[in-house]
Each structure stands twice: as structure tokens, then as C-alpha cells.
Amino acid sequence: xxxxxxxxxxxxxxxxxxxxxxxxxxxxxxxxxxxxxxxxxxxxxxxxxxxxxxxxxxxxxxxxxxxxxxxxxxxxxxxxxxxxxxxxxxxxxxxxxxxxxxxxxxxxxxxxxxxxxxxxxxxxxxxxxxxxxxxxxxxxxxxxxxxxxxxxxxxxxxxxxxxxxxxxxxxxxxxxxxxxxxxxxxxxxxxxxxxxxxxxxxxxxxxxxxxxxxxxxxxxxxxxxxxxxxxxxxxxxxxxxxxxxxxxxxxxxxxxxxxxxxxxxxxxxxxxxxxxxxxxxxxxxxxxxxxxxxxxxxxxxxxxxxxxxxxxxxxxxxxxxxxxxxxxxxxxxxxxxxxxxxxxxxxxxxxxxxxxxxxxxxxxxxxxxxxxxxxxxxxxxxxxxxxxxxxxxxxxxxxxxxxxxxxxxxxxxxxxxxxxxxxxxxxxxxxxxxxxxxxxxxxxxxxxxxxxxxxxxxxxxxxxxxxxxxxxxxxxxxxx
Ligand SMILES: [Zn+2]
Numbered sequence: 001x002x003x004x005x006x007x008x009x010x011x012x013x014x015x016x017x018x019x020x021x022x023x024x025x026x027x028x029x030x031x032x033x034x035x036x037x038x039x040x041x042x043x044x045x046x047x048x049x050x051x052x053x054x055x056x057x058x059x060x061x062x063x064x065x066x067x068x069x070x071x072x073x074x075x076x077x078x079x080x081x082x083x084x085x086x087x088x089x090x091x092x093x094x095x096x097x098x099x100x101x102x103x104x105x106x107x108x109x110x111x112x113x114x115x116x117x118x119x120x121x122x123x124x125x126x127x128x129x130x131x132x133x134x135x136x137x138x139x140x141x142x143x144x145x146x147x148x149x150x151x152x153x154x155x156x157x158x159x160x161x162x163x164x165x166x167x168x169x170x171x172x173x174x175x176x177x178x179x180x181x182x183x184x185x186x187x188x189x190x191x192x193x194x195x196x197x198x199x200x201x202x203x204x205x206x207x208x209x210x211x212x213x214x215x216x217x218x219x220x221x222x223x224x225x226x227x228x229x230x231x232x233x234x235x236x237x238x239x240x241x242x243x244x245x246x247x248x249x250x251x252x253x254x255x256x257x258x259x260x261x262x263x264x265x266x267x268x269x270x271x272x273x274x275x276x277x278x279x280x281x282x283x284x285x286x287x288x289x290x291x292x293x294x295x296x297x298x299x300x301x302x303x304x305x306x307x308x309x310x311x312x313x314x315x316x317x318x319x320x321x322x323x324x325x326x327x328x329x330x331x332x333x334x335x336x337x338x339x340x341x342x343x344x345x346x347x348x349x350x351x352x353x354x355x356x357x358x359x360x361x362x363x364x365x366x367x368x369x370x371x372x373x374x375x376x377x378x379x380x381x382x383x384x385x386x387x388x389x390x391x392x393x394x395x396x397x398x399x400x401x402x403x404x405x406x407x408x409x410x411x412x413x414x415x416x417x418x419x420x421x422x423x424x425x426x427x428x429x430x431x432x433x434x435x436x437x438x439x440x441x442x443x444x445x446x447x448x449x450x451x452x453x454x455x456x457x458x459x460x461x462x463x464x465x466x467x468x469x470x471x472x473x474x475x476x477x478x479x480x
Pocket of ligand 1: 013014047048049207254255
């Protein structure tokens, strides 16, 4: 293999690998030249900031501690969940916790070796933060956020972009302008001959438009074409000689999406059955919860007393597909699976975690994958967060200079493997990370496959996972 001195990573937020063909010609052609990891998966819960933290640290959620997009953390904030999309909330979290994601981030590993990392982020400010949380302390690193100078720890990067490319695009969906702005910025300097060693470009689509317009909508097809056009420009600049001959390019997504077919009013229904549960807990509220395709149920008091009834309540609801319990609470929740089974056993994890029911059947566009949700989008919009195979399957493609074209690699791998792969490509050790470097030339042995089941009464759930070099990779879960 030719030696690599730069890695360019392009993230397509929410992109389903089965939706590339026919919609994204540049990415499709890239896949013909690159190694395509067909066994690549997200982490659980399959939401953006949990995924970003895995990408930015090489850890599963059990190692980085971002256990949800929203997470009730009373020692940081009372009255509402910590919102990991919000820059200010992450600054508060750091003040309370010390480190936001640990034990070491990709940015820190690079900085320790004197390498520079740039992040060009067109999604939420929180996701931008989590790509390189200690960016300001990592010499020469910078993170651009599309949300402005106040939304990043390196405001000079935003100021320089505004001076060169004009005002930041206004919010609204589909986000065509954000995609173009991110590519403009990458081409203007980050991908130059003397640019950073790692350039991470986060494209906020098709996630936003999947959510708001639906997976198969005309607007979605159009924004996927825009994301593809930005990718084509980035790829051309990244592979331009002479440095392009020493550049590895990765195309990845953080999770997929499925179509929502119904809403489940979990807070109202819990309260109607006598549980003191709230999304926005008051001073004496017993149970805090979060919403989406999945969510946390966190007992703020009387945990041992409440968990048995809460678990039984969820298992009796056909709308709920899976129930997980923190490992120490498992004896109180017969029928639940342990959070350790989905790599979510961190000290910040909640008492219980629910996943809404989903199926593989087609949605109203004819695309496979549909399910229920408790919040986040209007019915018919796309959603993610659960363990449906179409939420878990991700794009992971790696183009190395001098490697033969068109390889398909079906080993189990996941988001925590990306940071170690970046370090490995640059000749740096990745031993501190849970993930494992992906080396296309290696031919791993056939993967160990496991089917975990649990149930109580009429409730039966199953979790399918495969053992990868970096841990258990989650393929699919739901009602048995
Ligand atoms: Zn995402």
C-alpha cells in the first residue's frame, strides 16, 4: 500500500446504503473504486450525537458516555434533558463531568502525535462539538460550525469562512445551501497541499429531509443529489495530485432511517396509569423520559420500587418493541435485555431503555422499514434511534491510493472502528480505543453470530449481533 499522510472523511448524515444506487452517482462510482464494508453498522441508540461520539472517540457508548441525543442528567441540568445538539448544554456538561467523551478522543490522539484535524460541520452545533471536543487545546485543530462563531470553540474558523464565502446559509429544510457551503469551505483551504492531516466534512443531509419530507419524497431525492454533488467536488479536490496520491478517502454515514407509521403518546399513557413520568421533570417528579424511535426511562427516585412495574407496563404494550434494563436492575425486570448487550452500559445510562415496534415491511414509498415513534417528527416522516436493520446499516467505504478497485468486505464493523482506522492509516497507534482498525487487505475469519432472546408473558424480543474485532456489532432487534 502507498503510504498515506492524509485522511479525508465525508459523513452523509442518515444516509441508508440501500438508497445510494440511482440517486447518488458520484458516491456510487466511488463505491466501485473503493472497498465497501457491507457489514458496517451504527451504534445504539442509533442517533446522531451517540454516533458522532463513537466516531470522534473510537468508543462504544459504554466507553464515551453519550447515551442518547437527549439524556436526563440532574447533576448537569434539572427540569429538562441535556440536549446534546446544543453547544451550551455540552459546555455545561463538561463543567459538571470534566470530560464530555472519554477516555481519549481522535483529536487528542492526533494532537499527541503532532497531527492536525479540521472539522467542517453543517449539522447541529453539538454534533460538531463531539467530533473533536478538546479542539481548542489541540494545537492547530479547528472546527467550523454552520451555526456560527458562538457555536464552536474555534470561532476564528467561522469568521474566516464568512469573510471568504459570505454569510452562513439560513436554516430551513432541505439544506441544499449548507451542503454547498461545506464543500466550498473544504475546497478553499482544508484540502490544500499543506492542509490538515485529517479533514472531516459532515454533510447534514439526507437526514434532515428524510425527517421532514419522508425517505422517498421528491425533495429528498433532490437533496441527495446535492449531497452527491458536494461529495464529487470534495473527492476531486482530495484526490488531486500530488497530495491526493497519499490521501485515503472514507465515505460514511452515522445511522439509517425508517418511516414512521404511527405515534405513541408514552408520557400521557404512563401518567394515565399512575406513573409520575415526565419529559420535563419537576422538582419531585419520579420518572424522567425521552422521546423518539427509542428513549430512556430514568427513575429519579425509588428506582428499585418503580422498575418492575415500568418494565411490565412497557412489555404489555404492543407498540413497544424492545425493553432494556441497566445490568444491575435486570433481576427486577424479567423479560428485559441488559444494556451491556447493546454496548450501552455506562455510568450515565438510564434505568430502562425502550425501543418502539418496527418492521421490515415497505413504507408508503415502497422502501423497506417502518415503525412507531413517541416524538421527533410527524407521522410519515423518517426516524431513527432503534435497532431496525435499516436504522443500523450504515455507509462505510474506504478508498486507498494504490489499492485494487471494487472490493466488497462483509466483516462486522461499526462506527467505533473509524477513528482507529484513521490513526492506523497515518501510522499511529490506536490501542486506547475500543474499535479496531479496518485494513482491507486483512481477511478476517467468519464472524461469530449471536441471537439473544428474552421475554415475559406474551412479550418476546430478539437481538441479532455479530462479533467484530472491536466488539459486538448490532445488526437488528425487535419483537420475536
Ligand atoms: Zn445523524
